[in-house]
Amino acid sequence: EDDTFAHSKLIIMWGWNPAYTFHGGNTFYYMRMAKQRGCKFVLVDPQYTDSAAVYDAWWIPIKPNTDAAMMAGMAHHIFTNNLQDQKFINKFCLGMDAGTMGEYKGKENFKDYILGTYDKTPKTPEWAAAICGVKAEDIIKLAEMYAKTKPAALKASWAPGRASYGEQYNRMAAALQAMTGNIGVLGGCAEGVGKAWHSESVAYPYDENANLWWASIKSDRWAHCVLNYPNVKREELGLWPREDKLDGQPPNIKGIFWQGSDWFNQLTNINKEIQAIEKLELVVCMDSTITPSGIWADYLLPIATHFERHDVALPWYKGHYYIHRPKVIEPLGESKTDFQVFTELSYRLEALDPSLKNLGKRYNPRADRSYFQNPDATDEAYLKAWWEGSVQHHQHVTMSWDEFKKHGTYKFKLSEPHVAFREQITKGKPFETPSGKIEILATQLADITDWTKTQYGYEIPYIPKWVEPFESLNHPIAKQYPFHLISPHPRWRTHSIFNNIPWLRETYEQEVTINASDAKKLDIKTGDTVEVWNERGKCVVPAYVTERVLPGVLVLFEGAWMDPDKNGVDRAGNPDFLTLDNPSPAGAFAYNNAMVQIKKTDLVHRPGWDDLAVARSSVFRRDM
Structure with a gap:
């Protein structure tokens, strides 16, 4: 629960912008309490968000969809410097290292994967730096901070997981949380996605056909x-x-x-x-x-x-x-x-x-x-x-x-802050996994012999691994489409909800954010209308030039109501005309896997579904 953030001494906002996506009703209150108590904040994200500014966070810009590689580099530094919480690992984890394999001895374990025992490629911070664009010394610094600061909250949010093999990022984050002993403790964080409080049943009935x-x-x-x-x-x-x-x-x-x-x-x-x-x-x-x-x-x-x-x-997506x-x-x-x-x-x-x-x-x-x-x-x-x-x-x-x-x-009147998995850590209650442990090695995946006879269809590593995404700045496709487009949540609407409210459109115009150095090369200035395209589609939006985004990355908020012309060009600026529909085997949507090109254009951007594209109040004001 978010009230535990108030007790953190380090909060890593990994792909999380709580100013726009606040996970719980009082998130800001507890984050402010943490800041007042001396908590340090870190943001790992391709863009410098408003949350980073508010909490004076150390911004680590990262190439989109390379997060699992950076986390692997952190894990390597932690293991090789013996910074892991070995007692926690031995007691609660399955598959973290050779000593925690249980009945799965003979299969790969996470530590040996990180050290390169199997593939002869140690996942060093230098190895990770070449993939994710973050300096090796910064990867080491963050690994040291996270391993040595107690308690620390690694908040692995959803955006980096909305990509091909995005589940590997979430699993890698869980491995880091476990190896540092930050699960089930006040001020730690075991969360990727989930609800901290839920009802035992639903109000309305359902039968055997309710969930096909x-x-x-x-x-x-x-x-x-x-x-x-x-x-x-x-x-x-x-x-x-x-x-x-x-x-x-x-x-x-x-x-x-x-x-x-x-x-x-x-x-x-x-x-x-x-x-x-x-x-x-x-x-x-x-x-x-x-x-x-x-x-x-x-x-x-x-x-x-x-x-x-x-x-x-019940407050979304948690709140007691x-x-x-x-x-x-x-x-x-x-x-x-x-x-x-x-x-x-x-x-x-x-x-x-x-x-x-x-x-x-x-x-x-x-x-x-x-x-x-x-x-x-x-x-x-x-x-x-x-x-x-x-x-x-x-x-x-x-x-x-x-x-x-x-x-x-x-x-709800709680006698103490609600900490996920507290009972498992303090009272020995089994985790809700087949093994009853924190499964760094996923037993369900490890037991599969024929992937064509599963809902996945394709192999998924049974331990967290770095897997190349479908498209990225490191992919050959970047020669044709050199910009990686990400499409985070906007602040002025909820996904597509409220996009039809003219007054809200008056506060913000759908636009694509581009780094100043990239914009200079393309002679793009703030306010210029640009077209963003790839082989899947094209959309038209104004540009916003800033240094608050990593070079080579474009930001176009999701949820704009589509307005395609007769040629299939979206004049409203909906990024999903550009995104891949190839899903990751474990089911992740590849929203943040779009490589695109951008240029100034004479095509027309239509920001709304009325002729004025602003609040009707503007008519009233002119008539006065």
């Missing part, structure tokens, strides 16, 4: 599947091989149902999606806003907002309190809640197919078909039963449901 994991494909591969069916391999889609369920063969996708998402705008390689969507027989979009996904849909189902339904919220969300107004127009729509669809499917007997009642057991017209009493029943059966029983909350509704919020 055995029939699902990787979401960024739907267009590839549509365009290449039937000549597409199961492993290209991340489809589970199951002889007893759909025989593991690629699906012949005829339609898409977008529900509560703007994925047509947000998934990779949009031009490929456009080709695919034109082949579909049916596209349905359920949303409260007509997003770009809705524009391309055959049918739009208007969905009630959270102001128009009764619910409970519940928020009551009462119904403020009746749904406008013909809009219904998602649950109303799916309940009615269940009854209609039941009527069409006799084999789907009682589907409506099975889907929504507390209601009958009248739920479509009047959901309030049923929603209240589900929420109250969840509160009394899960929150009060499992989480030992004494506040009644009626009192919670009156109060509006419930904050």
Whole structure:
């Protein structure tokens, strides 16, 4: 939990910009407390972020998608100088070194990989420096800081993992956290991605068909599947091989149902999606806003907002309190809640197919078909039963449901800061892994003998390793496309949400950030309109010139609502016209793996979906 940051003496923001992506409701408060107590801050990132400025962090600019190599260089220095917490390793880790292999003796261990025992390539700081562009002495300095400062929090955020073999970065970070003994201690950090607090169950029911994991494909591969069916391999889609369920063969996708998402705008390689969507027989979009996904849909189902339904919220993506969300107004127009729509669809499917007997009642057991017209009493029943059966029983909350509704919020009273894995470290509780240990060697991966019979399809190293990404500044493709494009989260919208709010567009213009030295070579100045392109697509945006980004790197924030012209050029500046749809075997999206070219252009940038592209208030002000 973020309150533990207040106790850290060193916080490494690895690919993390909490000023824009704050993981928890009070992140800033606890980070400020740490700063006031003398905590040192480090930022490892291709760009000097606002967070680095606020916390006066030591900025280590790094080539995108080379993070695992730098971490390997840090691990080498720690091992060769005996700076690791060997007692912690011996007690809690599997596969960290030859002495912690357990029943997997004879397989590779992490330490010997780092030392080059197997491949005769020691992962020295000098080796890492040649890959990631960070000086070897800086890698050594950070390794020393992290190994010797107790407690230290290595916050391995998501951006570096949103790349080919991005899971190797997350696993390498976990190895560093474990080898320094910073897991399960106050002020440490064992987190990559995860929730620190969660409910024991959900309020609404689900049956055996609620999660058809055995029939699902990787979401960024739907267009590839549509365009290449039937000549597409199961492993290209991340489809589970199951002889007893759909025989593991690629699906012949005829339609898409977008529900509560703007994925047509947000998934990779949009031009490929456009080709695919034109082949579909049916596209349905359920949303409260007509997003770009809705524009391309055959049918739009208007969905009630959270102001128009009764619910409970938990702060994203952690934060130990519940928020009551009462119904403020009746749904406008013909809009219904998602649950109303799916309940009615269940009854209609039941009527069409006799084999789907009682589907409506099975889907929504507390209601009958009248739920479509009047959901309030049923929603209240589900929420109250969840509160009394899960929150009060499992989480030992004494506040009644009626009192919670009156109060509006419930904050958990914790006797001490919530530290992930504290019980495993202090009380001997097994970790939730097959071995009960911190698995530096992933037993599930180590046991696989035929990768074609897995959902991965392709081999994944069973210990953390540096694997070359699909595209990077070190790749031969850089000769044709010399700039590495990254697409982090913006501050002025949430992904694509709120991009249609004119007043917010007035505060910020979608733009591509370029290093001053690169801009000078290309005669680009701040405000110039440029085109950014590769073989997958092209987009048009203004340029912002700065020294706060590594040379050779471009920054274009994700989430801009697409506005392609008749030639497929996106005039709004959506970076996913340029991104790869090839997923990493373990499932990572390759959002940050796009190599591109850039130049000044006469093409027109269209920042919004109205003629003015600014707040309507500007019209009002001119008329006064």
